Amino acid sequence: MPALCSVGLDTSRLAGEVRAMYTRVADNPGGDYHFHRGPDYAVSVLGYGRASLDSLPYGVTSRFAGVGNPLAIAPVLPGARVVDVGGGGGTDLLLAARQVGPSGRVIGVDMTGEMLELVRAGADRLYLTNVVAIEGDATSLPVESEWADVVISNGVLNLVPDKDRALAEMWRVLVPGGRMQFADILLREGLSEDERSDIDLWTG
Amino acid sequence: MPAVLAARGFTDVRITERFDCFTGTRKERTAHRYGVLV
Numbered sequence: 001m002p003a004l005c006s007v008g009l010d011t012s013r014l015a016g017e018v019r020a021m022y023t024r025v026a027d028n029p030g031g032d033y034h035f036h037r038g039p040d041y042a043v044s045v046l047g048y049g050r051a052s053l054d055s056l057p058y059g060v061t062s063r064f065a066g067v068g069n070p071l072a073i074a075p076v077l078p079g080a081r082v083v084d085v086g087g088g089g090g091t092d093l094l095l096a097a098r099q100v101g102p103s104g105r106v107i108g109v110d111m112t113g114e115m116l117e118l119v120r121a122g123a124d125r126l127y128l129t130n131v132v133a134i135e136g137d138a139t140s141l142p143v144e145s146e147w148a149d150v151v152i153s154n155g156v157l158n159l160v161p162d163k164d165r166a167l168a169e170m171w172r173v174l175v176p177g178g179r180m181q182f183a184d185i186l187l188r189e190g191l192s193e194d195e196r197s198d199i200d201l202w203t204g
Numbered sequence: 205m206p207a208v209l210a211a212r213g214f215t216d217v218r219i220t221e222r223f224d225c226f227t228g229t230r231k232e233r234t235a236h237r238y239g240v241l242v
Contacts, residue, residue, distance in 0.1 A: 034231045046223055067225040155225075167212045180214065183223070186205055188239035201234070 009197045011161045015137075017203045018159050019111050022065075022088060026114035029062040037065045042091070047072060056094055060122040063089030063115065066154035068183020071095055079103040080149040083173055085138050085166070085182075086110055086156030090119035090131075096152065097128045107143055109136040138166040143173040151180045158185040159202065 021033075029037055039061040042048040046069045053061050071092060076082055078101040084093040087108040097106045108119050108131070116133040123131040136142040138153075138160050151170045160166045170180055195201060206217045226235035 034229055036225060036229060045225060047221075068221070068223050073220050163208070164212075167209065171212055171214070180209075184205075185225075185240055186219075191238065195238070201238075 009161055010199065014159075014161060014199050014202055015111070017199060021203055022110075022112045023114050025063055025065060026089065026112060026118060033065075035065055038062050039064065042066065042069075052095060053091070055098075056091060057122045057125050060089050060094060060118055061091050063118060064091040066092065066183060067158075067185055068154060070152040070154050070181040070183050071099070073181040074179065076100060076150055076152075077104075081147055082106045082150045082152060083141065083143055083148040083170075084108045085141065085151060085153040085170065086159075087119065087133075087152075087154075088112070088115045090115075090122050090133070092152055092154055093119060093131065093133075094122055094126060094128065096150075097123065097131045098126075100130065102130055105130050105132070107131075107148075108133045109138070109141055109143065111135065111137055139169060141169045141173055145172050146175045148173045149175055149178050151178070151182070153180075153182040153184070155184060157182070 024031060025033065039053040042053060042064050043050050048069060065088060076096050076099045080100045081104060082096045082100060084096065087093040087110055090108060093106055093108040100106060110116055113135060116135055119133040134142045138156060139162050151174055157163055157166060209217045226232045226240060
């Protein structure tokens with residue numbers, strides 16, 4: 001499976017369209033989108049616990065747009081350091097923050113400023129002091145090397161043209177023996193050059 | 205994807221669960237057309 005984008009793809013335009021789309025989700029989670037969102041979807045389709053999501057601010061969970069359930073893969077232990085790549089409004093990030101507790105740390109990296117504001121507001125409402133939300137890109141994570149015990153991400157890599165670079169960054173920030181737990185969209189077959197260059201297929 | 209992860213250095217790579225996040229969305233047909241693995 002190729003992990004690089006098509007040479008014909010305008011990656012700057014793609015990044016701009018992805019950012020614009022998730023800014024719209026942040027501003028208007030109830031709007032018309034091509035993907036499911038929100039806590040009811042997370043519970044009924046992806047197996048999130050209702051009680052866990054209800055304990056988070058609705059302003060956070062209403063913006064949830066993941067494709068799987070990374071935290072269900074393996075427990076994140078108290079005291080752990082976690083990086084959430086492309087964490088959006090912070091549903092997975094804040095759940096992880098609760099799991100790692102005050103001796104742990106969680107860093108959420110996202111390219112959408114409005115989503116990061118939701119994360120910070122959500123952390124404040126929950127009195128969580130172990131959360132940092134940083135604007136950044138999956139291909140250049142603003143995180144020290146070998147910092148994280150666990151890297152999580154949920155529906156992000158499918159939107160990143162240079163997947164190899166993003167995976168290299170996830171590898172870089174993990175401690176030796178660390179773990180990546182992520183959910184994403186997989187295709188059974190490769191795409192043609194034209195298909196990979198079509199931004200509409202990436203974003204809408 | 206598992207091969208890509210293994211090439212990067214990740215070990216014990218597993219697909220642990222599959223979810224259908226496209227049914228009921230307007231991308232459902234596109235997902236089937238392009239072979240989204242469910």
